[in-house]
Amino acid sequence: MHIELEHITKRFGALCANNAISMTLEGGQIYAVLGENGAGKSTLMKILSGYQPADTGRIVIDQQPIAFNSPADALAHGIGMLHQDPLDVPTLSVLDNCILGLPGGLLPDRRTARAALIKTAAHLGFSLRPDAFIDSLTIAERQQVEIVRLLSQNARVLILDEPTTGISEVQKDTLFRSLKQLAHDDGLIVILVSHKLEDVEKLCDQVYVLRTGQIVGQERMPCPVVHLITLMFGQHLEPTTRIAAAHGEVILSVRNLQVKDERLTLDALTLDVRAGEVIGLAGLDGSGQQAFLRACAGLYPTLQGQILLENRDITPLSYHERLHCGISYASAGRLEEGLTAGLTVAEHFALVAPKGARVDWAQADQAAQAAIAHYKIKAQPTSPIETLSGGNQQRVLLALLPNPLKLLLLESPTRGLDVESARWVWSQLLERRAQGTALIFLSAELDEIVAYSDRIGVFSNGRMTLIDDPAHMSIEQLGTLIGGKTA
Amino acid sequence: MIAKPRTARISVPLSRTLIGAITIVLALVAVLIAIGVILILIGKNPLAAGEQLVQGALGTAASRADVIMFALPTLLGASGLLITFTAGLWNIGIEGQITLGAIFATILARSVTATDSPLIVLPLELLLAMLGGALWAALTGLLKLFGNVNEIFGGVALNFVAQNILIALLNGPWKAGTYSSTAPFAAPALLPALNGTRLSPLAIAITLAAYAGVVFTLRGTHWGLQLKAMGRNERSALLLGVRTRRNTLLALIACGALAGLVGAIEALFVRGKLAPGISGGIGFAGTLLALLVNLRAGWLPIVALLLAIVPVGGLKLTMALDESVQLDTSLGNVFQSALVLAVLLANGIRARWRTRPTMQAAIVPESLIISAAAEITTHTIGKG
Numbered sequence: 001m002h003i004e005l006e007h008i009t010k011r012f013g014a015l016c017a018n019n020a021i022s023m024t025l026e027g028g029q030i031y032a033v034l035g036e037n038g039a040g041k042s043t044l045m046k047i048l049s050g051y052q053p054a055d056t057g058r059i060v061i062d063q064q065p066i067a068f069n070s071p072a073d074a075l076a077h078g079i080g081m082l083h084q085d086p087l088d089v090p091t092l093s094v095l096d097n098c099i100l101g102l103p104g105g106l107l108p109d110r111r112t113a114r115a116a117l118i119k120t121a122a123h124l125g126f127s128l129r130p131d132a133f134i135d136s137l138t139i140a141e142r143q144q145v146e147i148v149r150l151l152s153q154n155a156r157v158l159i160l161d162e163p164t165t166g167i168s169e170v171q172k173d174t175l176f177r178s179l180k181q182l183a184h185d186d187g188l189i190v191i192l193v194s195h196k197l198e199d200v201e202k203l204c205d206q207v208y209v210l211r212t213g214q215i216v217g218q219e220r221m222p223c224p225v226v227h228l229i230t231l232m233f234g235q236h237l238e239p240t241t242r243i244a245a246a247h248g249e250v251i252l253s254v255r256n257l258q259v260k261d262e263r264l265t266l267d268a269l270t271l272d273v274r275a276g277e278v279i280g281l282a283g284l285d286g287s288g289q290q291a292f293l294r295a296c297a298g299l300y301p302t303l304q305g306q307i308l309l310e311n312r313d314i315t316p317l318s319y320h321e322r323l324h325c326g327i328s329y330a331s332a333g334r335l336e337e338g339l340t341a342g343l344t345v346a347e348h349f350a351l352v353a354p355k356g357a358r359v360d361w362a363q364a365d366q367a368a369q370a371a372i373a374h375y376k377i378k379a380q381p382t383s384p385i386e387t388l389s390g391g392n393q394q395r396v397l398l399a400l401l402p403n404p405l406k407l408l409l410l411e412s413p414t415r416g417l418d419v420e421s422a423r424w425v426w427s428q429l430l431e432r433r434a435q436g437t438a439l440i441f442l443s444a445e446l447d448e449i450v451a452y453s454d455r456i457g458v459f460s461n462g463r464m465t466l467i468d469d470p471a472h473m474s475i476e477q478l479g480t481l482i483g484g485k486t487a
Numbered sequence: 488m489i490a491k492p493r494t495a496r497i498s499v500p501l502s503r504t505l506i507g508a509i510t511i512v513l514a515l516v517a518v519l520i521a522i523g524v525i526l527i528l529i530g531k532n533p534l535a536a537g538e539q540l541v542q543g544a545l546g547t548a549a550s551r552a553d554v555i556m557f558a559l560p561t562l563l564g565a566s567g568l569l570i571t572f573t574a575g576l577w578n579i580g581i582e583g584q585i586t587l588g589a590i591f592a593t594i595l596a597r598s599v600t601a602t603d604s605p606l607i608v609l610p611l612e613l614l615l616a617m618l619g620g621a622l623w624a625a626l627t628g629l630l631k632l633f634g635n636v637n638e639i640f641g642g643v644a645l646n647f648v649a650q651n652i653l654i655a656l657l658n659g660p661w662k663a664g665t666y667s668s669t670a671p672f673a674a675p676a677l678l679p680a681l682n683g684t685r686l687s688p689l690a691i692a693i694t695l696a697a698y699a700g701v702v703f704t705l706r707g708t709h710w711g712l713q714l715k716a717m718g719r720n721e722r723s724a725l726l727l728g729v730r731t732r733r734n735t736l737l738a739l740i741a742c743g744a745l746a747g748l749v750g751a752i753e754a755l756f757v758r759g760k761l762a763p764g765i766s767g768g769i770g771f772a773g774t775l776l777a778l779l780v781n782l783r784a785g786w787l788p789i790v791a792l793l794l795a796i797v798p799v800g801g802l803k804l805t806m807a808l809d810e811s812v813q814l815d816t817s818l819g820n821v822f823q824s825a826l827v828l829a830v831l832l833a834n835g836i837r838a839r840w841r842t843r844p845t846m847q848a849a850i851v852p853e854s855l856i857i858s859a860a861a862e863i864t865t866h867t868i869g870k871g
Contacts, residue, residue, distance in 0.1 A: 323728055337726055342719040350709075351716055351727055359709050400727065 001027040001062060001078065001156050001189060003048075008057035010043050015390070015416050017043040019213040020057070027156070030183045030190040032200040032221075035210035036232055036285055036444040038415060041193050044210070045159050048191075049081035050074030072101070080155030084162045086142040094137075095130035098149045113152070120148045124178040140171035147178070157189040158182065164199050165286070176203050195232070195284050197225050197483055229479035233446040247454070248275030249310075251406050251438045254296070257305035261291040264462050269305070271457065271466070273407070273438045278429075280453030280470075281442035283482055287459035289442040293409050296440065297329035298322040309406065326406035332415050334393045339385045345372070345396060346381035352400050371399035375428070391421035398428055408432060410441035414448060426452060446478060458482055507837060514833035518825050526814075536804060536812040540819075543803025544796040550803075552686045556757070558795035560749045562788055563694045564773025566701040567745030569784055572777055573705055574738040575718035580627045580642025581746045581770035583649030584620040588747025589754040590653060591619025593761040596754065597661065597669050599676035608675050609689070613751055620747020621740045623649060628739040632732050638739070649766075657763060668762040678756040690752045697745055702784045714738055746770065775827055781834065797823040 003025040010018040017040045025031060035041045047054045050068035058065050061077060068074040071081065089097055098117050099108045114130050121128045126144040134142060143163055150158060158179070164172050180203070182188045192204055200207060201221065209217040209231040217231040250272050257269040266288040273279055281289040294300035296307060298319040307315045309325055317325070331337035339348065349371065350364035368381035375395040379388050385396065394417060401408065413429065414422035430452075433439055443449050449456055449470075456467040458481040465481055467473060523533035544554050564581060571578040578584075592612045599608050627645055630636040654667070663670035678687045705711035716724040717731050725731045749769055754761050776794065780786040801819025804812060 319725070320728065320730060329726065331726065335723075336720075337722050340716045340720040340723040340727075343716055347712060347715075348727070350712055351724075351729065353709075355709055357708055357710070359707060359712055 001187070003157065003189065004060040005044075005048065006058050006060060008044060008047055008054045008059075010040075010047060010052070010055050013390070016213050018047070018054070021210075021213075021215055023208060023215065025157070025189050025191070027187045027189055028183055029206055030179060030192065030204045032192045032194060032204040032207040033210060034195060034197075034200060034207055034228060034232060036195060038212075038412075038444060039210040039232075040213040041210050042161065045081065045161065045191070045193050048074070048157075049079055049159055051081075075101070075150070075153055075155060078154060078156035079159070080150030080153070080157065081159040082143060082146050082150070082161065082163060084165065086139070086146050090133075090135040092134060093130065094128055094132050094134065094145050097134060097145055098152055101149065101153055116152055117148060120151055124148070124181065125174060126178065138167070138171070140167040140175065143167070143175065144178075151182075155188075157191070159191045159193065161193045162196075163192070164194070164196060172199075179203060195286075197228055197284075200228070201225065225483050226476055226479045229483055230475060233444075233475070233479065233482075247277050248436055251275050251310060252296070252440075253306075253308040253311075255306040255308065257292075257295065257307065258303040259288070259291050259295045259300060260303055261286075261288050264288055265303075266291060266459075266462050266464070269464050271464070273440065275406075275436040275438055276433050277454050278433060278439045278441070278452055280449035280456045281440065281459060281464075282446060282449050282456055282478065283442075283459030285444065288462060288464075289457070289459045290411060292457075292459070292464070293329070293411060293440060293442055296407075297327060297409050299329065323402070326402075326404070327409065328401050328405050328407070329409040330397055330401065330411065330413065332411040334390070334397055335386060338397050339393055341386040342384060344382050344384055345377070345379050345388075348385060348396065348400060349381075352402070371396070375399050376424075390416045391418065394421065394425060398425065404435060405432065405437045407438045407440070410439065412443050413441055414443070414445070422448075446475065450475075450478070507834075510833040510837050511830050514829040515826060518822075518829040522822050522825065530811075531814065532811040535809075536814060539804055539807060539809075539812050540800035541796065542800070544800030549685065550799060552684050553799045554792060554795045555691070556685055556687070557799055558788075558791040559690055559694045560752055560757075560769045561772045561776055561794070562791040563697055563745055563752070564749045564769055565776040565780075565787055565791065566694075566698045567742035568773055568777040569701055569705065569782065569787070570714065570738050571742045572782060573711070573718050574714040574734060575721065576735065576738060577639045578624065578627070578642060578739060578742050579639050579774070580624065580645045581742065581773065582766045582768070583642070583646040583770075584623045584743040584746035585750040585753070585766040585770050586646075586649040586653050587619040587623040588616040588750025589619075589761055589765040590649075590656065590750070591747065592616040592751040592754050593661070593669060593672075596672045596676040597761070599673045601673045601675065603673070603675045605675040605679070609678065609755075612676065612755060613693070613748060616747040616751035617744040618747065620743040620745070620750060622743070624739040624743020624746070625736060627743075628736040632735060653761075653765065654763060657761065661761065669760045671760045672755065676755065677759055678752065680756070687752070687756045690756055693748060693752070697748065698784075698787065701745075705784065710734070710737075749773075779827055779830055794823060794827075797826075 005021060005023040007020045007022055008018050009016070009020050021040070021044055033041045033045065046052050048059065050071045050073050053067070059068070060066070066077055068077070089100065092100070095110065095114055095117060099110065099113050102108070102113065117128070117130050121144070124144075124147070126148065128141065128144055128148065134145065137145070147158065160179075163175060167175070179190050183190045192199065194200060204221050207217075207219045207221060207223065207228065208215055209219070209228060211232060219228065252271070252273040254269055254271040257266070259266040259269070269292060271279070281293065283289050291300055295302050298317055298321070302315060305315075306313055309327065314322055314325060335341055343351070346361070346364045346368040349367040350359050350361065353360070353364055353367065365381050371377060372379060372381070375398065377388070377392050377395045377399070379392055379396075385393065388396065394413070408429070410429070414425050417425065429439060450473070453470055456470045456478075457464045458467065458478070460482060467481075526533040526536060544550055564585065568578060568581060592615055595608065595612050595615055623645060627638050627641045630641040631638045657667040657669070661669050678689045680687055705714065713724065713729045713734055716727065716729060717734060721731050750765060753765050753767065753769070758765065772794075776787065776791055780790055797819050798816070801814070801816050804814040804819065805816050807813045
């Protein structure tokens with residue numbers, strides 16, 4: 001089997017998720033599609049597996065151009081996708097799940113299906129009981145069911161989206177062994193979508209690296225991990241012209257904090273942040289930097305340790321109480337967490353206005369007008385927020401933040417913004433810093449982190465390593481830390 | 488500089504409103520034609536029946552009063568539901584809240600004697616009714632907040648519980664005579680009727696005040712805006728500083744208090760005693776009404792009155808001597824529900840037509856509304 005992706009382009013509004021991506025996939029090979037969050041790998045795989053069409057470009061399978069209308073259509077052409085959360089029916093048995101997608105009349109042929117299931121499972125070294133119910137299985141076992149199901153429907157291409165999150169080492173070994181067998185012995189194409197370099201190193205034959213919607217590298221394994229990281233995060237760093245700000249007293253003290261994320265436990269987090277200081281959090285996606293940020297905001301429970309704001313213990317305080325203390329938090333998903341689609345710009349300002357029983361619409365309107373003028377937002381007070389561009393939404397979000405603030409926590413403050421908007425956002429943030437606000441932000445862009453941080457916290461293996469002098473740090477050194485190889 | 492619009496509310500482009508109106512009118516016409524065909528098929532005269540229906544509902548002063556009194560509790564219930572709908576809550580438990588309101592009002596009403604002063608008794612009864620409805624609604628809210636029970640399921644379950652509390656009371660301690668209901672309340676316990684009519688000025692005043700209060704709260708107060716933000720995106724509202732958990736509880740309590748008043752009107756005026764099925768499907772009718780106007784509160788009173796014409800007029804058709812227009816009441820309810828469904832369907836189709844990608848998400852709730860409405864409609868027919 002031979003698949004060519006030719007100039008695949010997919011846009012979501014102003015965002016170009018896939019920009020003329022071309023890729024060649026050969027039977028018998030295991031590929032990695034590597035990239036940070038938002039690099040466009042999921043979009044590309046959804047196009048390949050029929051979940052969404054590309055805007056332009058085409059998919060050619062064995063010299064035949066093919067257009068998919070649905071995932072079922074893609075599967076009929078042999079392309080099957082394994083989602084991060086298995087798409088099975090929990091209340092059905094393993095056997096019924098496998099029968100579900102099969103063609104075949106009113107009465108399913110259970111006997112044949114059972115035999116096929118047992119045979120495939122044994123072939124791959126899975127121990128699956130056909131009569132077990134899905135909801136009694138572990139994630140890893142459900143993945144195995146999905147693989148068997150896809151194979152029973154003659155899948156020749158298996159796409160696996162982050163398959164190793166939430167499964168044990170042993171289960172991972174079983175999975176990888178079976179995938180190698182499927183590719184190297186049976187001639188299937190296996191595609192691993194991941195940002196976990198360790199998995200890529202162990203499993204894959206070839207790697208495509210995506211960054212901001214484009215392929216920035218194609219490597220054969222083995223290949224130095226640092227090289228892959230450099231590809232993922234960008235090649236060079238802009239020389240930074242940092243304006244050193246005077247740092248004030250310690251605003252935030254994190255002492256021995258323990259935070260439990262969905263899949264990892266962060267331990268022994270300790271950090272002192274001074275007024276006017278900017279701390280950038282780096283790390284591969286899902287290394288715990290988001291959990292840490294949210295724990296500081298009071299949106300995530302902490303297991304142990306203390307968070308002090310100006311020497312006052314705020315660990316037991318809720319998000320609202322911390323908001324009143326002068327801690328604010330801005331998430332990366334603007335329309336999901338932050339702004340409210342269906343409300344106008346002025347209504348947003350009315351919402352955060354000083355409380356009173358009645359809404360002072362005139363005052364909200366004025367506040368909106370003022371923000372529009374000051375932050376150069378392209379909108380009217382009466383514009384529904386969802387009609388604004390991403391950059392303008394981010395400006396509204398910044399304008400809504402209380403002033404003054406002691407501590408500002410930001411997730412990917414410039415995600416999806418063009419260079420101009422991103423620079424503008426930072427000019428506003430630095431202005432806040434000049435007023436004495438401490439900033440902690442996370443970003444998938446190493447350039448951004450190095451350019452604006454006074455100190456950097458690198459997350460890996462559930463720990464945070466602090467870098468005190470990022471200006472004299474090479475990207476290789478940083479990459480090594482991010483990759484989790486302690487030097 | 489160009490003058491900016493003064494208010495900050497969303498202005499819907501005229502063309503969209505117009506298209507919306509046309510779709511709804513078309514849907515209504517289609518249903519009316521379908522009803523006409525059905526009537527012809529069962530050997531009735533649809534035009535004459537329609538005339539009789541309107542005549543029956545609006546022909547005399549007494550029948551017009553009936554339409555108003557029929558519309559009142561529905562309007563009151565729907566006003567409460569506007570609060571919860573705005574906050575994105577499905578207060579299906581409103582039937583139980585009405586029942587508890589009636590029960591709480593009865594606690595006092597059944598011990599009132601002919602010599603008591605209505606000036607003291609009535610306010611206390613109404614307050615008790617609000618308390619009963621609010622408590623029952625708070626229970627739904629607490630189940631949601633602390634037990635993670637969706638308010639729809641909690642509400643359905645509490646409806647059953649309320650129903651059975653009512654039956655237990657009426658068959659046990661509150662049973663009067665051989666019937667399972669209380670004795671008729673003494674005059675001071677009842678909402679007074681306007682001389683010689685079946686109109687209750689007090690019920691009208693309560694309902695209109697509640698409706699106006701709700702409209703003002705949702706449009707003009709901070710709390711109303713917070714509820715609106717929660718209904719659109721609870722997570723964002725939380726991050727912007729809205730206390731979403733507290734507001735969830737408060738919205739349910741406010742709706743429950745108004746539902747309690749519905750129960751009081753039913754017990755203290757319509758029935759004059761506490762009897763089985765005191766909520767009478769009004770909660771579901773109110774839900775239907777709130778869905779129908781789709782948060783456009785201005786339409787609520789008009790649509791409530793229009794919806795009341797069918798059952799009141801339908802009653803006349805049942806009693807008609809002329810064979811060619813004589814119809815069963817249940818058929819009237821079927822037609823009423825068919826009209827409601829047609830409007831909802833028209834809205835659903837309109838949402839589907841809007842091709843803007845951001846509207847994709849809106850299609851799902853809309854279809855959910857339709858299926859919920861179908862569910863509720865069946866309930867209403869069952870109760871009718």
